[in-house]
Amino acid sequence: xxxxxxxxxxxxxxxxxxxxxxxxxxxxxxxxxxxxxxxxxxxxxxxxxxxxxxxxxxxxxxxxxxxxxxxxxxxxxxxxxxxxxxxxxxxxxxxxxxxxxxxxxxxxxxxxxxxxxxxxxxxxxxxxxxxxxxxxxxxxxxxxxxxxxxxxxxxxxxxxxxxxxxxxxxxxxxxxxxxxxxxxxxxxxxxxxxxxxxxxxxxxxxxxxxxxxxxxxxxxxxxxxxxxxxxxxxxxxxxxxxxxxxxxxxxxxxxxxxxxxxxxxxxxxxxxxxxxxxxxxxxxxxxxxxxxxxxxxxxxxxxxxxxxxxxxxxxx
Amino acid sequence: xxxxxxxxxxxxxxxxxxxxxxxxxxxxxxxxxxxxxxxxxxxxxxxxxxxxxxxxxxxxxxxxxxxxxxxxxxxxxxx
Numbered sequence: 001x002x003x004x005x006x007x008x009x010x011x012x013x014x015x016x017x018x019x020x021x022x023x024x025x026x027x028x029x030x031x032x033x034x035x036x037x038x039x040x041x042x043x044x045x046x047x048x049x050x051x052x053x054x055x056x057x058x059x060x061x062x063x064x065x066x067x068x069x070x071x072x073x074x075x076x077x078x079x080x081x082x083x084x085x086x087x088x089x090x091x092x093x094x095x096x097x098x099x100x101x102x103x104x105x106x107x108x109x110x111x112x113x114x115x116x117x118x119x120x121x122x123x124x125x126x127x128x129x130x131x132x133x134x135x136x137x138x139x140x141x142x143x144x145x146x147x148x149x150x151x152x153x154x155x156x157x158x159x160x161x162x163x164x165x166x167x168x169x170x171x172x173x174x175x176x177x178x179x180x181x182x183x184x185x186x187x188x189x190x191x192x193x194x195x196x197x198x199x200x201x202x203x204x205x206x207x208x209x210x211x212x213x214x215x216x217x218x219x220x221x222x223x224x225x226x227x228x229x230x231x232x233x234x235x236x237x238x239x240x241x242x243x244x245x246x247x248x249x250x251x252x253x254x255x256x257x258x259x260x261x262x263x264x265x266x267x268x269x270x271x272x273x274x275x276x277x278x279x280x281x282x283x284x285x286x287x288x289x290x291x292x293x294x295x296x297x298x299x300x301x302x303x304x305x306x307x308x309x310x311x312x313x314x315x316x
Numbered sequence: 317x318x319x320x321x322x323x324x325x326x327x328x329x330x331x332x333x334x335x336x337x338x339x340x341x342x343x344x345x346x347x348x349x350x351x352x353x354x355x356x357x358x359x360x361x362x363x364x365x366x367x368x369x370x371x372x373x374x375x376x377x378x379x380x381x382x383x384x385x386x387x388x389x390x391x392x393x394x395x
Binding site for chain 1: 323324325326328329355356358359360362363364365366374378379380381
């Protein structure tokens, strides 16, 4: 079906000649664009319906007073499905701590939420196949679980700003009851909202795949961060840490790096570093965390993501 | 009418504030719009920002943002 449309656009609408390089590229571009947007819309819609059952207020209740480990696993998974705008990180953090969610468990949530999400997974699936998507999602969850566990074990509560632990709202936020129809409406609005935000990045990513494919010359990046260099992973991660983009925004860069010949593990580690750690998020979190805790958090994440990168390179 | 827009100052929160201003203007109602950026003050109402509070009642929280028509009808409910 989609193939028919892309053939139609290429050979009937644009009247390109069969077998030419440009025709192939356009055919591929239209087909991939349709495929990925279709996939994205369906998955974002489905995840949004699930998401409507897990508002932050409910997630907080589920995680409250959970034991470590089980709590970390749950928090990492809830991070994927709880709707959450990075600007909510601070109220969410205070709310979690007030409700008795352990510090390490709270971190598992904060780590997985921006890093593992439906947009990242669908894009990886659409562009690189299901194996890469599954490995990214799986290790992303592991990074969130273990990052949170380590922070919990280090007992760093002293480096949380004092007022957070003094804060007692005592308020149970009411959770709005929704009919299933309202949930579908929410999912529809949410899908449109997300697709509107990310469509351009995706077109660029697919464009890189379709048109630049094969044309990109080897250059210094490959020489310094290519598969032959044992330090490629730490270099990519250290470059990625201060950069900030959401999962969709980083995808064009990921595609371009792949085209330049960087290995999959290096590129995935780069993507994790960009989405999981960012300067703006650190500045927001500084309102509730002392600088020491932020440093430890950044350090643990950097080391874990580098380890994951080597692991990817070893198995992919 | 007393309207509070809750948010620490992210793009979504400013967008909601603009929407509310526009809605108030189009409805022609008399309203006081206050932007609340203090975290502990926000926490009195909600954990998910941006939030919209009208006469002390939480009318919207989190993403996605309501559109202009939705904001108008939320405001009308509190008339």
